[in-house]
Amino acid sequence: DAKTTQPPSMDCAEGRAANLPCNHSTISGNEYVYWYRQIHSQGPQYIIHGLKNNETNEMASLIITEDRKSSTLILPHATLRDTAVYYCIVSAVSGGSYIPTFGRGTSLIVHP
């Protein structure tokens, strides 16, 4: 079972920030938080990951709470092309293997 909880759907106006929440209350100290997105029927695409500090790249920002039990992915200026399913994943390297589990994710619809 996925170790994360996400709202099934959200919507956002084009040009506004999209804030996607994720709860991971059972996260362990060595587990990272990862975000992927899946546009239509394509393979998922990596967005960003973090351990405990906030992270930013050209696609998004990741805000992780101090207790690490939840996080928020921020798309600062959402466009129509950001319409996708967004997956929040927590995972660590276990015994030399990295085995992420994908839940149902959040379906984000960006409207004009």
Add this chain to the structure above:
Amino acid sequence: NAGVTQTPKFRILKIGQSMTLQCAQDMNHNYMYWYRQDPGMGLKLIYYSVGAGITDKGEVPNGYNVSRSTTEDFPLRLELAAPSQTSVYFCATLLNYEQYFGPGTRLTVT
């Protein structure tokens, strides 16, 4: 650099037939994965491999087999196809905790 390629893109099988889904990568990544995705659901791990000659079961391995004789290729074999195996299958690799996914194979078993 083609990344992760999967063939075929689409396939229709009759119940009881068998087939092999091909996955190839040219990035020299050690880790490779096979997932299935049913409509409206997340991805479920079928099998994974941490390197040539090493494979292990994921969450839903029943009805499937894999092999990893080279770093580049990770084929998924379906024996005795069943309607429950109708799904989209994704292959992925891993580098520095970032997974790279192929375009998927859409399989229908009727």
